[in-house]
Each structure stands twice: as structure tokens, then as C-alpha cells.
Amino acid sequence: SGQSAQPSSGAASGGQAAAGGNQPVEIRLGGGFSSEEPLWLMQVNPELTPHQGKSYTLNITQFRANADRLNAYQANQIDIASIGQGATLVAASQGIPLKVIASVIKETPGKGFNTPFMALKDSGINSMADVKGKVIGIPDFKSPTDMWARAAIRSAGMDPDKDVKYAIIPIPSMAEAVKSKKIDIGMFPQPFGATALKSGEFKEVFNAKTGVQADEDFLSMFVNPEFLKNNEQAVKDFLSDYVAALKYYNENGTEARKLLIEKQKVKADPDTYINLTDNNRSTDGKVDPEGWKAVQDILLQEKWLDKPVDLNTIIDMSYLPQ
Amino acid sequence: MDKRLHKIALIEVVVLLVLWQLLAMLQWIPEYLSSPAVIGKELLAMVMSGDLFSNAAASLYRSLLGFLLVAVVGIVLGIAAGYFKPIGVFFTPIVDVLNPVPKIALLPILMVWFGISDTTRVLLIFLTAFFPCFIATQDGVHGVKQVYVWAAQNMGASRIQILWKIILPAALPKIFDGLRVSLGLTFVMLFSSEMIGSSNGLGLGFMILTADMAGRTDLMFVSIFVIALLGFLFDRILLAVRARLLWWSENRG
Amino acid sequence: MKKGWNIIVQYQSLIWIVVAWEIIAFMQIMPERLFPSLGKVVVVAIDLISSGMLMENLPTTLFRVFAGFALAAVVGVPLGLLMSRSAKLNDVMQPMFSLGYPIPRVALYPILVFILGLGSASKVSLIFIECLFPIVLNTYYGATRVGKIYLWAGQNMGASSSQIFWRILLPATMPTIFTGLKIALPLAFIIAVLTEMIGSTIGMGYLLSYMSASLMQEKVLACVLLITLVGYLLNLLLQVIQRKYVFWQ
């Protein structure tokens, strides 16, 4: 399916205001439910976003799964998607037109929070060697978490298809699944990781970076090229506001999260959430092309990706403020 | 409505809550399952802040609109398909084929046409809850005694009059059986339909999702509890309407 | 020839739908990736069958559907009949159904998973719960509408309560019971698929979510097509049974 006609009818909905005068352009952004704090800040703190309401307006829709977001994107219901790196690569290799324009959150080795895979303290699982024959809980197959787990197993010289088993567990019930011994090791993103660590019952066996040593742009944003063409200025303004919010968040994490709780943007347990250690984030909104290449190689190796994507054609950092 | 039934319902709920609270206090069930006290506190807070009402209103609007659509289309089409053989022959294969389709799979297509909008959500509710109503109505029409129709034809009633004044009331008991199942499904689908993403962030299903994603099971239970309560309320209203309309039937309540 | 034509007339609605679908796909009214031609979908579906993917996943799903549905029928029908006979039981059960049924059970699925694990037990239980309501309600209301003269006649001939229950109330309620079963069976199927989509490593729902993760709508639709086909066949089976048991209506 090399033909990539979609999404193309964007001119009808997103881009109409481009030529006109002062009418702000509506940017329809599809995101998820976690790790998008800078984007949420843009909604609750207009002081950070001088262009919002002038050259563009922001309309964020939250989706549960990557597939939902991508469906909505293909159905031309969103112009920008905040979505996982793997999903972006898969989509691009399927010929879905997109341009990656900014990083949202990273998994950087040794910097910030790295998503841990944890077992019970008294489980007897102390090192990678003990993982052999155990059951690992992940929320979804072919997801980044799946990739992390498999890469970690490989790095310890085991075969990820033979030496361990996987169980699909929704993240909210991960802790219970480990405690009740339905699985041996579970994956804990924030804020679940913070809660689990606070309880004192769990210990880390390995983490996202054990196998994947690259600087991953765990979540990034891509835009519909058609939309971009018609609304270049609006996207630029949006990204400039976004980077401002990102900066603010990087510098004032605790206050920012407090605000998000206050404004009901986040429903997590306040104490844990406000004080949690966040993952590393880009300072200027840029993604790391090296990281993308590394991840693409892994995906190719796992055969989750049929053919490589020319990263130069999909990554474009030129709309970010220089 | 039956006072006795209410009392029993109340007792059942209280017993369940007490049991749950006890288990939670003894820590026999995981924290993940929260406890009535915690949920109650949260519920109260949401009532005070008014959040609950805006969310409930958004959800109710969608589910009731969906149900209304189900009732109207389901009954009209069910009667037509039950009474006019060609219409029945026409619709039976569609219904048989579409009924077992997981409607969620149709979402991408609905989305292209109707966007991420309430229209899509209402349609999703409709597509699921339609079938019980349709099937029960059609079966109800098939069960109407031939001699009633004969008597009406004999008095020169038009087709419309026969449908409206004979078939409808005679099939009504069974139609209500179907409506009750549909109403229940409407509230179940309220959750699934809001799962597809919400832009204004209002709705009980959306609340469940946000809370679940943030590990706040207490909030999740608040939403579930409110959905159940609303479902119960509308079920009772439906039963009251049923008793009203079926006053002539031997089982009117 | 005549027979063939009759079948075409009978299934014309489906033919129309297919034709409309193909036109939309051909004219590219909808984005091609979301709305592939059915020809493509069928090819993918056949591929799913021949590659053994279907046979790997279908039996598990069918087992879950059958187990949950059968359990609901075996419990629901007698329960509905009993409720029609005992005001006390009815008083206890009705509020439970009013209050319990509207709960979004899929949202509570994780709790079932906590109690019963991720295997078939939790899925079968959810299917059971889902099917119970339509079966019980239809049975209950159907039974309350059974002409009391039939019960009188049975009592009069000295039938025991259990004979009246199984041999008069049950057959007299049969048409309505089948209405309930007809409503419940597709629900069983849908819930099986949905729960398998949430957390499973096998089953038609797993296949569906696996395909949707690979972002190819024709694969997703091929799964839906196969699921639909199987669901349709199950429904057909139910209708055959119905014709056998309610011949008298």
C-alpha cells in the first residue's frame, strides 16, 4: 500500500482559516492519559501560551489506545497526534503521511525516571538471571513496554520468546497481579511506579533502559503534512507555546503538577503525583534522531516493522522555535 | 411503584456495602478495590463541587438520546418486520448478521462520518441496544393472536390502525421485556461510548477512564456507582410506565 | 434455479449492503485505509483461515461463549421461572437486576480478573453475568403471562410442583425463553471478544486487537468478518433448535 492518499481531505476542516485574516486556526490534538503534562499545562495556564486564542486554538481529545488515536488521525479527526515512538514508526512504514515535529517525553538512560519492571521484595528474584522461566506482566503486545522487556531479556543472553512468559495486564491492576502472584514481574510507569515504590513491597529487577540503551522519545508529536502546509504559522506558534510550557514544566515540576491537580486535569492521588520523579524531557522540544534509529533497528529485529522508514523524511524539527 | 421492592433493594445495597467495607477494613481485599467509606467521601466531594452533575448530565444526555432512538426505531422497525412479511424477510438477515458484530470495531468508520462527536457515541449506543428491542418486538408481533387481527380487519380497520391499535398493544408486554434489556445496555454502553475519547472531558464513562488511567479506583467506583444508580432509577421509571400501559395485563408490575 | 433466486431475494439486504460497501470503497468516498474493498477483506480473511490463525484462536473463544451462555441459560431459565412463581424470590432478585445490570461490567472486568485470573474463568463469568439478565427477564415475564388455566389443568391432574414447573411452565414459556436466548447469544459473543481484547493472548478478540495494533484496517475487518460469520452460524443453530421446540406457535 504505497499509495498514501490519506489523510488528505484536511483542507476541508483544519486548514480553512489559513488564508484568511485573524481567525485563529483550530488545532485538533489527539493525546493519551499519561505523561503529557506540558500539553495539559497549555490548557490550564494560558499565561504560558501567548499565541493561543490568537493564531490558533487548541482542542485536545484523549484516547485510550494508540490504535484509537491512529484511527482518528486517519479519519481526519485530529491534526496532531501525541503518540508513542513505535506506533509512529509503524504508521509511517505503512505509508500514513506524517511529520514528527516535537518530543513529549523521553526514556533516557540514567536521566530522570526510567520505567521499572518490579517484583515483590521477598520473591527471590534478585538479578536478570533469576528472570528465567518467570511471567512478566505488560499492558500490551508490540508496545514499547514489550520492546523494553524483550530487549532486557536479550541483553542478559536469554531468548525472549522461550525463556520467559508474558501476560497482558492493565497497568492499574499490575500491582495487585504481582502481589497475588499471578505474575512474577510487573511493569510500572508513573505514577504507578511511585505508588508501588512508596508501598515498600516492590523492588526493581530491571528497567526500560536495561536493554534499550538509546535516548528514546517515548512519546512525540506528529502532524498531518497537509495541515502543516496550510497552517504553517499556526503550527509554529503552537510549538513555540508548547516549548514555553515544556520549559516551565521542566523548571517548576512540582508547582505545575499541583496546578494540574487543582484544575482537575489529572485525577491521580495528589500526594504521590505532585512529588513524583518524572522522566527526562527534552529542553527545546527536539527529538533525538539517533534514538529513533536505535529504536527502529530494534523494531526491525523483532519484525514488528516490515521495512525501514527513512527517518529524514518524517522527522522535521524546523517548526520548533530556533 | 412497589414500596416493598424498594425496601428490599435498599437492604440489599446496604448489606453489600457493609460487607465490602468490612472486607476492606480487614484488608481481605486489595486496596485496589477501595472501600465504600472512601468512595462515599469522594462522592460527597464531587456532589459538593458540582462536578458530578455536569458529568452525569453529559452522560445522561447521550444515553437517553440513544435509548429514545432505540425505542422508536426498534419498535417501529420490529413491528413492521413482524407484521409485513417482505420487510421481515428483508431485515432478518441484516439483524442476524450485524447482531454478533462487536460494534466497537465499526468505530473508525463511524468516526470518519460523524467525527469524535456525540453523534458517534449515540450511534454506538444505538447499535448495541437496538437489537434486544427489535428482536423482542418482532417476536411479540409474531405472538399476537390471529383472531384479534381478524376482528380488527373485519371492522374495516386500516393497516395503520391495525398496527397502532391492535398489534402494538397486543405485543406491548413483550416489547417492554425488550426495552428493559435495551435500557440496561444503554447504560453499559455509556461507558464504552465515552471510552472512544472525549474532547470536553465530561461524562461518567470518561471519568472512569481518567480515574482508571491514574490509578484512582475510588473515583472509578464513584462513577460506576452513579451509573448504576442512574440505571436503577430509569429502570424503575420504565417499570412504572410499563405498569401504566399494561394495566390490563395479568402481570402489570 | 427458482431456489437460487429465492435465496437471493431472501438475502437481498445483505447483497445491497455489500454492493453499497463496494461502491463506497471503489469511489474512495471514505479513506481507503479505513474502508478497504470487501474483496481485499475476504482475501485477508481466507489468509487468516489458511494460515491456521483462525483455528488457533476460534476454539478458545467458542468455548468461552458456549460455557458462559450455557451457564446463563441453565441458571437463568429456572431462575426466571421460579421468580414468576415466588413473589419472595422475585422481590429479592428484581432490585438486584435493576441495580446490577446497568453497571458497566467491562469496567469491572479487572476486578473479575483479580478474583479469577486472566484465563477463561474471568471471561466466562462476565459472559455469564451479561447473558443472565436478558434470559432471566424474558423468562420471567414470559412465565407470568402463561395462561393460568394451563397451570390449573396441571394441578388438577395432580401434577407435583416440579412437574408443573418443568412440564407446563417451561414449555408454555418456551417462545419467550427463546426470545431471551436470541438476545443473549450475540451478547455472549461480543463480550467474549471485548474481554479478549483487553487482556488475552488467545481468542478472536486477541486476534482483533493484534490486527488493529498492526494498523491494517483490512486485517481488522477480516477478523470482524470471521467473528460475524461465526456469530451468525451460532444464531442459526439457535433458530434451528427453536423451530424444533416451539413448533406449536
Next chain:
Amino acid sequence: MSTQTPAIDIEKLRKVYTRGKEEVTAIQEISLQIPEGKFVSIVGPSGCGKSTFLHIVGGFIPKSTGTVRIRGKEVDKPGPDRGMMFQESALFPWKNVYDNVAWGLEVQGVEKAKRDEIVEHYLKLVHLWDFRNNLPSELSGGMKQRISLARVLAFNPDVLLMDEPFGALDAQTREKMQVELQRIWQESNKSVMFVTHDIDEAVFLSDIVVVFSGRPAVIKEIIEIDFARPRQLDVHKTQEFMDIRNHIWDLLHQEHSKSGEDEF
């Protein structure tokens, strides 16, 4: 319309019921012409095909072969020109007595005031005005039958088809109803086709009595009865009445011994 056209014209009517591969011939072959304004009774053994015959004339069930014409027009569906009173109760269980009787008039577009007047008239005629607010399920068998009578009379069809209309009534009520029916029929220009098991009733009411054979039905004899109208109850006691009655009795009796042999 020419007065030559019979009100009811039945030619070579035949009816076979089928279920799967089995066939039951209910009516072998019946031809019958009834002039306008006649009162015709049909008598015959139980299960011979009388109700079937009336249902076909009423247009409710399809015939197998033959033709049925009412005032020259071929019957193919039910219509308000032929008012049918069914053997079993066809009262609507969801309407009270009053509304059951009023419904036919409403359908015909009779205006409210007029309708009320007619309903009251006929409910009083059958002595059930007091029960107008009751549901059919709250009535006795005979009461239901009287309501059905009121219902069919109220909507005033040209042809009355009545299937054992007085079967569940006690002798006195029955006589009253017979007298009323005769009066109503005479005052209007109705044709009546009346199925009964009561030979006296048939002879008392009818211009013509049609005797059916046992199943499958053929016409065994057509008997014209020409007592003066209006007939008084004491006509029962005349010798002529007795003679006709005994003749019909004998006809049916033959039929019976015959069918009795068949069935054993």
C-alpha cells in the same frame, strides 16, 4: 346493482388444510347462492367445516379452489361489509367492554356523540351496560359472548357471519337474544349466515337452513322455511315447526351414524 345478483354467491368452494406433508380436507365442495336479505343457518356435525366455511366467506383464510362473491364482488380479504362473530372470544383484552364495542365505530369514523349513543344502546340490549368499565378477563363466558354480539351489531355490517353466537348462553338469555336478532335483522336489510348446533334455533330464525355433511363437508340439503315474520316464540309449538326440526334431526343423525362408522 341488479336484484338478480345473489348477496352471497359461492361456487365450487374447496378447502384443504396442510401441515407438512399431511392434508386434511375440511370442505369437499360447496356451491351456494343466497339472495339479498336472507337469514341462513348452517348446521352440521362437530368438526365438519362450518367455522372454516365462515372464515373463508369472511375473507380471513384462503380457500383452496372455487370462488366466493359477496354482492358480486369476489372476496379476497376481510372487510367491514361482512361482520363476523367468532366462535372463540375475539375481544381485545387491553380494552374495557365499552371500548371494545366502540372501537369498530371509531375505525369507521363515527363521531363521538353518535358512537356513545350506539354503544349504550347495544350494551343495554345485551344487558351489560353495568359492566362497561370491566375488562373482558373479568367477565363470564356468556357475558363475553354477549359483548361480542353487541360489538358486531354496533358496527352494522351488511352481512352478518355468526359462528355459534349463543353457544354459551342460558336458554332464557338465548331466547331474548334470538328475538332481538330477528328484530334487528328485519328492520335492516342484512343478510345473515348463522352457524348453530341448536336445530330449534336454526329453524326459528332462518329463511334457509343449510345442512352440512360430516367432514369433508358437502351440502346435504337446503331447507326453506317460510313461517310468517316476525315469528313469535310459540311458533316452536306448531306441527310444521316440529316436522322440519325432526327432518333436520334425521338428516344429521344419518350423517352421524355414517361418520361414526368411519371413525371407529
Next chain:
Amino acid sequence: MSTQTPAIDIEKLRKVYTRGKEEVTAIQEISLQIPEGKFVSIVGPSGCGKSTFLHIVGGFIPKSTGTVRIRGKEVDKPGPDRGMMFQESALFPWKNVYDNVAWGLEVQGVEKAKRDEIVEHYLKLVHLWDFRNNLPSELSGGMKQRISLARVLAFNPDVLLMDEPFGALDAQTREKMQVELQRIWQESNKSVMFVTHDIDEAVFLSDIVVVFSGRPAVIKEIIEIDFARPRQLDVHKTQEFMDIRNHIWDLLHQEHSKSGEDEF
């Protein structure tokens, strides 16, 4: 059991139907003692409370006040000692004719071979053996009534309660059934309570005829009839028969003019 105990003993029976706030008194007050083995007929105007009375004796509906005893035992629920034949059809629509008749026997635990024999016997008695494989919906009104008769006779209760059992039969079939019923009753030691609108039938069959008043029912008169048994059909022609018959007719007629006045 003492022979003094009446088979059926009814004391101060009263029945009021209620719907919402409305009340209909169906039975005012009835006391009645019937010795073992008697054939009792009940006659009365339409809607007077005869079916209600039988339903209470059968144990199907609750009485308002009073007591009903069968062979000394108070009636509180239906039982196979009292076989009831209902005014409307109570045949199971999901069973064919054969199984409908066999069912009562099966429930009583009668073994297959014996059961087949009994069912065949009674189906032949009512001339419907040929229809054993048909469903009730495929039968005529009179045929259904005969199947109901076969069903209640087949399972052989001590007390027979029959509510207009022959109402839908033609005169000849009716006579045959009367004769058969008399024979069966005489051969066994059954007590029969028989509701009918046919005064001749009541007089011909009964030891005792109970005449009910119009609604609400009280007993107007109890008439003992002592023609020799077995009675032949020609007993109808005796003067004594005529006299009794006319007496009952007059009783009912009074009742009628009275109730007629009431209702207008």
C-alpha cells in the same frame, strides 16, 4: 370413612371479586351438601357465578368466606381427586392430542402400556382417534371440547367438575356424549358437578338439579330427579320430564325478568 359424610359439603360460601376499589359480588351465600356418588347439575342465568362456584370447589381460586369440604377434607388447593373440565379450552397448545390426554396419566405414574390403552379407549370414545397426532390449534371448537372430555375422563378422578362440557357440540354428538357420561358415571362411583345451560340435559343426566339465582348467586331451588337408571333418550318424552323441565324453566324465567329489570 362414614357414609354419612357428604361427598361435597359447602357451607356459607361467599365470593367477592375486587379490582382496585371496585367490588363484584359473584356469590352471595351458598350452602349445599351432596351425598357420595350423585350427579348434580347447576343451572342459572349467564354471569350468575356458576364457573366461579366450580373454580372454588376445584380449589383454583380462593373463596371470600365459608367452607368447602370434599369427603370431609377442606379444599384449599387443586387436586387430582377433583377432575375439572373448564369452560374454555385448557388443552396444552404445545402437545398433540394424544399427549394431552396421556399427560394426566403420566403424571399419576401410570405405566406406558396401560396408558396407551386408556388413551386409545377414550380418544375412540370421543371419535377423535384419527386426530391423535394433531395439535389443538388444528381442531374445531367441538373437537377441542371432546378432547378435554377424554382428558378428564382418562385420568379418572373421584369427583368430576364440568363447566358446560358439551356447549360446543351439535345435538347428536351431545346426546352420544351424554349417554357415555351417564354410563361411565354409573359404572364408577363418581360424584359429578355439572354446569349446563341446557335444561333438558340437566334433567336427563342428574339426580339433583341446583338452580342458581341471578348474580350474586344464591340457591333458588334444589330439585331431586329420580327417573330410573340407566335412563334412555326417550325419557325426554315423558310427562314427568316435561313437568320438571318446565318448572326449572319457569324458575329461571322469573330470575330473568327480575335481573332484566335490575340491569336496565
